[in-house]
Amino acid sequence: MSxxxxxxxxIVNSAKLWSIAEEHCQSWGSSYSTxxxxxxxxxxxNDTAYRKVWIAEDxxxxxxxxxxxxxxxxxxxxxxxxLFEDEGLIYDFNMEIGDSAVIDNPxxxxxxxxxLDAIDSITLEDGILRExxxxxxxxxxxxxxxxxxxxxxxxxxxxSTGVYGGLCxxxxxxxxSENDFLYYMNDIFETCFLIVTDVNDFTEETSDLFVISExxxxxxxxxxxxxxKGKSRVIISNLWGSIISDNIVxxxxxxxxxxNYSPGIYVVTVINNSNLQSKKIIIK
Numbered sequence: 001m002s003x004x005x006x007x008x009x010x011i012v013n014s015a016k017l018w019s020i021a022e023e024h025c026q027s028w029g030s031s032y033s034t035x036x037x038x039x040x041x042x043x044x045x046n047d048t049a050y051r052k053v054w055i056a057e058d059x060x061x062x063x064x065x066x067x068x069x070x071x072x073x074x075x076x077x078x079x080x081x082x083l084f085e086d087e088g089l090i091y092d093f094n095m096e097i098g099d100s101a102v103i104d105n106p107x108x109x110x111x112x113x114x115x116l117d118a119i120d121s122i123t124l125e126d127g128i129l130r131e132x133x134x135x136x137x138x139x140x141x142x143x144x145x146x147x148x149x150x151x152x153x154x155x156x157x158x159x160s161t162g163v164y165g166g167l168c169x170x171x172x173x174x175x176x177s178e179n180d181f182l183y184y185m186n187d188i189f190e191t192c193f194l195i196v197t198d199v200n201d202f203t204e205e206t207s208d209l210f211v212i213s214e215x216x217x218x219x220x221x222x223x224x225x226x227x228x229k230g231k232s233r234v235i236i237s238n239l240w241g242s243i244i245s246d247n248i249v250x251x252x253x254x255x256x257x258x259x260n261y262s263p264g265i266y267v268v269t270v271i272n273n274s275n276l277q278s279k280k281i282i283i284k
Contacts, residue, residue, distance in 0.1 A: 009053040010093050010149050011156060012051055012073040014040040017061070019154035019174040021194045034174065034193045036061040037156055039071055048072065050081070054159065059193045069157070073081050077113045080157060082106050088161045090114040091151065095133075103160040114144070124183045150176045150184055150204055172241060188233050189249065192274055199241065209277035210270045220258035220283055227252075258283045 018037045053099040056063055059279040068083040076094040085182035088104035088111070095101060095116040104111035114135040121129040131148040143151040144162035152159040155171040162170075175192035176184040186193065192260035210226045226232045226249070234254050236245040244266075245256055259265070261283065 009073055010076065011078050011091060011151055012039050012071055014038070014051070015179045017177050018151070018156045019061075019176075019192045020158070021172045021189065023170045025174070032194050033057070033060075034195060035155075037067075038064070041153070043070060045070060045081070046150050046268070053080075071157070080106060090157070093146075093148065105158070105160045106158050107158060109164060112139060112162065112163060113158065117143070118178065125185065126181070128182060135163070140164060144231075147184065186198060188231055188271065188273075195270065209272060209275050209281075210268075212268065212279065214279060222256055222258070222268075222281065224254045224255070224256070224268060224270065225252055226270055228275060231270065233271040235271070237267050237269070238265075 014081060016038070016266045020035050020037060021032050022035060024031045024033065034057070036056040036128050038054045038056075040054060041052045043050050050072045053067040053069040053071055055062045055067045056065070059252075070081050070087075070279075072079050072087075077089060078091035078093075079087040079170065082092045085106055088106045089101065090105045092101040092103075097119060099115050100115045102111050103114050112138055116133055117136045118134040120132050120134075122132050130150070133146040134143055135146060137142045140163045142163045144160065146159070147153065150156070150173070152162065152198065153173050154162040155173050155264050156176075158171040170187070171183070172186065174186050174189055174194060175182060176268055182192075206217060209228060210224055212222050212224055222236060229252075232249045232254075234245070234247050234249050234256075235243060244261065247254070263283050266281050266283060267278050270282060
């Protein structure tokens with residue numbers, strides 16, 4: 001197995017383009033929108049060179065707007081700063097397994113120490129293997145993946161957001177391209193532009209993407225059976241949109257226990273390829 005060697009400019013490259021799905025909390029579950037991100041136009045702040053961060057929200061990403069943020073890269077370290085704020089380290093690609101780095105992304109709730117726990121690889125659209133890093137935190141139970149040359153699987157400017165639990169809303173990398181060549185596509189969504197404003201945008205009301213086949217009040221256990229082949233994303237949230245579980249499922253059966261959660265109404269959302277469906281359940 002050979003892994004592609006990446007030069008010192010892993011991320012900040014004007015030829016690269018990312019599309020990122022943003023999840024918005026709703027009472028019924030979630031809606032989604034897509035942001036395209038690119039870095040271009042040099043600027044100097046306090047004698048330090050940055051690239052401006054640009055965003056487009058249209059499907060053909062033709063209408064670009066300055067995002068009010070700046071990014072720079074220096075020997076494997078990537079720094080991000082928002083307008084009139086200090087910069088923070090969002091990537092350290094110099095780590096080896098067991099090393100840690102304090103990631104202080106200005107877009108998150110605060111700094112978090114991430115440990116490089118494991119390295120494997122994924123195959124990109126051009127057939128070349130690229131390193132994938134698994135990063136964990138002693139403070140939170142969630143973990144996050146970084147892909148060399150592409151960035152976090154939560155989106156290039158969203159590093160460390162994946163490790164925070166219980167937040168309302170989330171980000172997911174959909175695609176990454178360079179010079180109009182698609183290098184990466186998320187195999188869960190299989191699209192570079194995702195817009196969902198209602199649960200019925202993807203499925204008819206009569207369709208049934210999944211069923212909750214078992215439910216016991218004693219142990220508060222549900223078993224979710226999906227009716228679609230391949231990977232599914234199963235999200236469980238409360239009515240206020242706070243996510244309590246967000247997992248990729250490789251089989252048709254997924255179980256979840258509400259033993260440590262208060263009685264109430266919860267929302268189960270399943271996403272598979274271009275299908276999305278949400279259902280409410282009552283935990284007594």
